[in-house]
Amino acid sequence: MIHLNVLRRARFVCIALVAVLVLLAVRILWIQTAQYDRYQAKVIEQMTTESTVNADRGNIYDTNGILIATNITTYRVFIAPRTIAEAQAEADEQGEDVNLAELIALGLSERLYDGYDVTYYDVLEQTTYTRYLDRTIARQVDEKTADSILAFIDENELERMVYMEATGTRYYPYGTLASHMLGFTGSDSTGLYGLEYSYDTLLSGTPGKYIVARDAQGNEMPYEYEEYIEAVDGYNLTSTIDVFIQAALEEQLRTAYEESGGQNRACGIAMDPNTGAILAMATYPPYDLNDPWQLNSYDTATLLSSGLAGDSEDYAKLKSSLLLNSWSNKALNEAYIPGSTFKIITSAMALEQGVVEEKDSFTCNGAYYVSGIKIRCHKTEGHGHLTFAGGIQQSCNPILMEVGLRVGLEAFYDYFNAFGYLSKTGIDLAGEGNSVFHAQDNFRVLDLATASFGQNFKITPVQHIRAISAVANGGYLVTPHVVERVTDDNGNVIEEASTKQVRQVVSTAVCAQISRILEAGVSQNGGARNAYVAGYRIAAKTGTSEKIGDNDDAYICSCVAYAPAEAPAICALIMVDEPTKGFLYGSTVAAPYIAKFMETVLPYMGVEAEYTDEELAKMAVTVPDLRSYTIEQATAAAKRRGLAVRVVGSGKYVTSQTPQGGTKIEKENGLIVIYTGDSTAQSTISVPNLSGMSAMAANQTLINSGLNIRIDGTQSYLSGTGAAVVSQSPAAGELAAPGTVVSVTIRYLNEQDLE
């Protein structure tokens, strides 16, 4: 029997204990119900690792199936500091004299310092995060470096401490080619610009998932949380771009830009006028798609000349704005004033409306009065009497103004709209710019007059080439596109581009008429003579526009062309923004390059050259290889090609010759110097200065010196006047052997088509 007092106190203690247990039960109930969702989520979160199974991004091919964007494997190098610490502890315990962290830091930094900027101390610092199993050391490590690291891992038995993870990285085999059109991807493989951006969804595919439950040590757990969702690879794109045509266009843009000292980039588009397929689209300067964050040389120069400190905020700001600007697709984003190239459109409207005939006679007095305001022609003394066709070819502003006024405000506006200038073209690339034009309510006669010759409004190059293509193809407005086909990995076609004709704007007859007028302007005495290509009938129009607003003294020089004129296979546009060197006209800054472009791509496209007799006579010949011929045989062979022979030495057989066999020279007055016996070529002739001479004069001068000529640039020097040598190679004053070919570049320099 126990004292009652004790029992009472015992009851109290017992109740207290039970009360505590009940309180704890309540607490547990609260944790397991109110907090359930939260803790459940935390457990799942920390336990499951969701690794993404990358979907391979689709390849991009050019129209002929040449790979222009693909993926290559790179590696992410990472370490497991926790395992390193554990292994170190074990090594210490066994008395091994090894410092794993230092070993790893040394090994990795040796291999990753070059190219990835990983230093010894970077790695060492990462090894201190001993709670973690995955600390990244470097990304996008190439295969070769990865192999070297793998060897390092094997050698030092670091398998559970240093890891590499393969990832796909976008690779562009052609580097800078079509950079603005293709665009590039970010580090997360999302398209950022161009096709990569516009077709991102189709290209990227659907990444798969690998959800796996891991215990705290990172080992996989045998539970039902494991899940594998297979990745669906991205679709492949076949672009309408042709690598050859693209390269040719870029080459001409580059020379045009560099030779004219362009300041605000240049761009060009080549399009199949019948289908709307973009064959080439380029902006110069390009950027390296494999290293898009690297400034091009022009922008680097700008950045360096800014005088900003390399670590200043303004420097970084300028750099990023330069980068952003350099990535934008000028042919697509930027509206510009088309200038005289727009006269094609005005003419088409006028002829379609029947307000003018090709043969109608006009008189240009050098200026035209609209609403009492005097608007000058680029030829201030006036063109005098001209037919309407002549007015187009000579790019006469007053004639176009008068014709434009005859079309009338409303019709002009409607045509302008019908040619697609007031809407986006619907090209399958993101970021298309808008045109800037007068609102219809405010469209006055003066606006109409200036618009007639392409001034005072802005359109994008892609809008313009679409409208020009409509004239080229017989009046049909088509939608430009850069992707021909979307296919899956098995070649099944997912989507296929078809020619989308929006509407017929003008009649086929009117278009044929305009093509004829433009072609005559190129092959005969028009303002676009520099666009002439022997053997091809090219319709072209040049344009020079004064920039309004940001830089009033600057010009935009451009040229549009299509060929063959009667059944065009290609329509091209080249535009140089703010040229600074030489004659700042579309006819000198743009037309010669569009000619070279056409000369390169037309034969490639299977368009046969059809030479006129005159052209054939004028053509260059290929020098035959006369070595080992007798003097008689050599002379006969040269004669057959219309070339003269000069014999040096007294031997019987030809031992060497100048120019070499296979060299091209102009047929007229061509000369081959052949050496017989022991005689050899001696550089004895000082090359004369040809600068400013006409082609004929230059030819004569060289013949007199015993040299040959090869004319680069316009080919119609014999039928034209006023074309002059602008450059030569070898340079004046250099010594050359008799018969050496001197290349000269000839340009029309008096073509003042400034509106």
Next chain:
Amino acid sequence: MSEKDEISWTERHKRDNAPQTVEPDTAPKKRLLFASGRSRKDPIFDTPVSDLGTIKQDKPLSCGSIDMTFLLIVLGLLLFGVIMAYSASSIYSEQQRDDSLYYIKRHLMFIMLALAVTVPFILKARPWFWRFFAIASYGGAVALLLLVLLIGQSEGDAQRWIQLGPITIQPSEIAKLAVAMTMALLMTKYEKQIMSDHKFGGNFRYGVLLPGACMGLIVLLVAAERHISGVMIICMIGAAVMLLGGTKMRWILLLGGAVVVMGTLLIVFSSYADTRLDIWLRIDELDPLGEAWQTLQGLYAIGSGGLFGLGLGNSRQKFGYVSEPQNDFIFTIICEELGFFGAVAVLLLFGLLAWRGFQIASKAPDKFCALTVYGIVFKTVLQAALNIAVVTNSMPNTGISLPFFSSGGTALAIQIFEMGIVLNISRFSYVDK
């Protein structure tokens, strides 16, 4: 019982002066453990050792069978413990020892060992034997605590274990039992003085100073190990025994106040305790991989179990997330696998243990036995409550294992032995003639 019947044991002793003659157990005396010591004098009670002390009963002391209810509760806890210890330890075991059965084998081994030692005591020990045991355990605890300071195994700041071959001995576990029993002895021996109205030389000296000193020595030694939870539990056990032993209420309250002040000071001046306290208060802001990971991962396990649990064996958190899931945090795995109902089952078993244990104590043959049973049951349930409070983040984290559940070790063996003491005492009572 009514208030009128309230008579102190001392008074009863005077009234029933006649020496106890009845030995209700008819079994031959030599079969009783230590029965031969009958003629010797009890060093504390100053009476023959066979005499149960200050109480003189008019009823014969009978030795019946053990309390089956209590036995069932203990067996229930042990069985439940074995199952959960296996479930919780298997993964950790596999990872650490390459043998998923390592910890459960160890657990079972300790249970076997403890039963082998305990059963003879349950069957043979006479109530007075535990008085000697009390003194011996006290002496042993002090010796071991001194030893642990000299040769103990340390972990972090704390130095708590003695490695003895494959067995680690945690002397503080023995000290808890020693304190409970020794104080029970003192509270019984000096009952008269404790009850007296004299403060000095009376209820303060014997109700507070003497048991305080007895407890204080152990507390100092345990504190020297920097074993905060040990100090705390020992103090609480001591306080409970004093309370139940009859120390005047005012001293209890005064001491309670003093403990609160001391505890506060301890927290303020010990960076270790301070950190723990800080973690407790800011638990949800902390990094689950950082300093609070033990507690947070435990909470994740409890919370993610939900009402019905993930099913036995299906814990996710035992895969290395909950720290040593077979040990202090085993309760979180129970909650995760068996849900709220599993948790309540554990709480219910401990609640029943308290209820039945206290019933046994109230029927114990003498005050010492009663206080011993009270102390042991209180200690067991208190540890369980503290463990659960810790893992549910109801109090700051401090290393307290869950009796019968936390995997193997001397603590488990001692807990089983303690249950043996209770069961043994449950056999003895004064029966009506």
